[in-house]
Amino acid sequence: MALADPTRRRIVEMLGEGALAAGEITARFEVSAPAISQHLKVLKAAGLVTVEVSGQRRIYRLDPAGLDAFEAWVRQVRGFWHASLGRLEQELANPEKDEGVV
């Protein structure tokens, strides 16, 4: 699950504030550049983010469609209309049948 990892959730939160280049995301963490690159790959494969190539840079943005799908999943699983990453944390700590979601 793309959002099962706390680092990836933090990336999604960051992108919620606005688009960022891969290097800007890396700078906000203490792990290596390849580690972030790999997380971004997972998020992209899950349809949660998009990339725009801008010269040497790769600009990452949240993908509204992917977030919609994610929100729908949260509604289904929890019965809430407004998902918070805090509650999601609880959910993910006790995974039942989350297969194939986002």
Add this chain to the structure above:
Amino acid sequence: MALADPTRRRIVEMLGEGALAAGEITARFEVSAPAISQHLKVLKAAGLVTVEVSGQRRIYRLDPAGLDAFEAWVRQVRGFWHASLGRLEQELANPEKDEGVV
């Protein structure tokens, strides 16, 4: 010309002592890893070195055939049997018709 650059000539000299991984070559210079990678690419395209992939490493070695061709070129240009990199330096400082060689 692959051997026109002093960095590349130093790489060839180093490999004369024995095979080295790309990273070991990089460590012996003060330029970035991509810069060395690019030099190695030129040397490989010129047939002067070979690469062996060994797990995560790329082992670079002199290619005897390429060196033979180079030696033949030096003989032709200078009329000497034993080329020295020092004399080559002189030659390359005043290039006349070195096209297509090595």
Add this chain to the structure above:
DNA sequence: TTTGCATTGACTTAATTAAGTGGATAAAGA
């Protein structure tokens, strides 16, 4: 129960590709 083994996932290191910069050189026109 427990032991052993295969799988998964986040991470690192090694190396490269891609894109852009800056300096030197050469050719061409005023």
Add this chain to the structure above:
DNA sequence: TCTTTATCCACTTAATTAAGTCAATGCAAA
């Protein structure tokens, strides 16, 4: 003769791919 313009070429930064480590998890056999 200048000057300008174009082209190389070595280099850097940005980002990635590939390969391997390590710890946690799951699970089947003893």
